[in-house]
Amino acid sequence: MTELPDLASLKLLVDVGELGSLGQAARAAGIAQPSASKRIARLERRLGLPLIERTPRGSTLTSEGKMVADWAAQVLAAAEELVRAVAAVRRGGAAHLRVAASMTVAEYLVPRWLGEFQNREPAVPVGLDVVNSADVAARVSSGEVELGFVEGPSVPAGLDSRVVGTDRLVVVVAPGHPWARRRTALRGAELAATPLVVREPGSGTRETLDVAFADLHRASPRLELGSNSAVKGAAQAGAAPAVLSRYAVEADVATGRLVEVPLAGLNLMRSLRAVWRRGRPLTGPAATLLAIASRP
Numbered sequence: 001m002t003e004l005p006d007l008a009s010l011k012l013l014v015d016v017g018e019l020g021s022l023g024q025a026a027r028a029a030g031i032a033q034p035s036a037s038k039r040i041a042r043l044e045r046r047l048g049l050p051l052i053e054r055t056p057r058g059s060t061l062t063s064e065g066k067m068v069a070d071w072a073a074q075v076l077a078a079a080e081e082l083v084r085a086v087a088a089v090r091r092g093g094a095a096h097l098r099v100a101a102s103m104t105v106a107e108y109l110v111p112r113w114l115g116e117f118q119n120r121e122p123a124v125p126v127g128l129d130v131v132n133s134a135d136v137a138a139r140v141s142s143g144e145v146e147l148g149f150v151e152g153p154s155v156p157a158g159l160d161s162r163v164v165g166t167d168r169l170v171v172v173v174a175p176g177h178p179w180a181r182r183r184t185a186l187r188g189a190e191l192a193a194t195p196l197v198v199r200e201p202g203s204g205t206r207e208t209l210d211v212a213f214a215d216l217h218r219a220s221p222r223l224e225l226g227s228n229s230a231v232k233g234a235a236q237a238g239a240a241p242a243v244l245s246r247y248a249v250e251a252d253v254a255t256g257r258l259v260e261v262p263l264a265g266l267n268l269m270r271s272l273r274a275v276w277r278r279g280r281p282l283t284g285p286a287a288t289l290l291a292i293a294s295r296p
Contacts, residue, residue, distance in 0.1 A: 007079055009043045010072035012036055013051060013061075017069040022052065022059035081111035084118055085128065097285040100129040100136040101149040102204050103228055105272055108247040109165065110149065113293045117285075120292075124285045132226075134202035140275050146286040148275045149293070151204030151245070153211045159275040164293040169208055169268035170246050172258040174238045180259040188216060188266030195222035197234045197242040208270045209243055232258065243268070 008029070015025035026036035044051050051065035061069060085106075101110050106128065114126060129136075129145060136148040137156035155161045171191060173179045179186065192213045198221045199205040222240035225231050228248040235242035236257055252258040274290050276282055282290055
């Protein structure tokens with residue numbers, strides 16, 4: 001499969017399952033049934049699977065179609081989270097609730113939290129600033145934003161905090177790298193002595209790595225890059241091994257674009273924290289968002 005399915009076709013397939021027929025799904029989409037049938041047929045050709053069983057009594061999902069529809073519903077939900085998160089970034093200073101989040105938290109956790117927040121508080125616009133953890137702390141301290149989310153081994157000075165999750169940094173390499181074929185776990189000293197592709201100073205990912213390497217002889221980084229995507233791209237191109245959040249590389253490892261290298265004897269766990277100005281308890285929308293983020 002060389003081309004991704006379009007969201008409109010996936011939504012049509014999900015509606016066939018939920019509404020019970022292709023005709024009703026077509027009406028819900030505001031298109032004629034022949035057009036809906038053609039769209040489903042294109043989707044079947046693209047995926048290489050029969051999705052709809054066409055009978056004189058109507059059209060229903062095949063067993064393969066039911067599985068694809070379940071996966072499609074997840075994709076559509078993720079797309080809705082993306083739209084909400086982008087809207088929050090776009091609103092910026094006009095928002096009633098200003099939030100800042102470090103890049104890993106913003107990419108992989110905040111969209112879900114904002115989706116639930118908007119369901120609870122649809123009249124409250126949210127502005128999201130996506131920066132590294134040091135900049136999040138600075139914006140919260142200055143009062144520029146009410147609530148921040150950071151990643152790292154310590155609580156920024158002058159801020160109150162609450163742990164909202166945990167994360168683990170992992171070592172990843174391109175499939176052609178010699179470490180991809182290791183039979184034994186990598187030791188911390190060997191990792192520290194290797195030039196790596198890493199995040200920039202000030203990021204929570206970099207701070208966690210710096211703390212873990214504090215007592216080890218350390219090589220200079222091969223590359224210092226300002227985003228998870230840039231670090232992943234350099235690692236995939238074979239520039240050097242990289243150390244990133246498991247959230248950031250999960251999909252790439254699952255599809256074989258990167259290989260996770262087992263690691264022993266080095267603690268790369270970290271807490272993900274909500275932070276706000278010390279002595280100023282959160283109220284209103286900020287308190288609601290904190291409660292959502294704090295749920296297991």
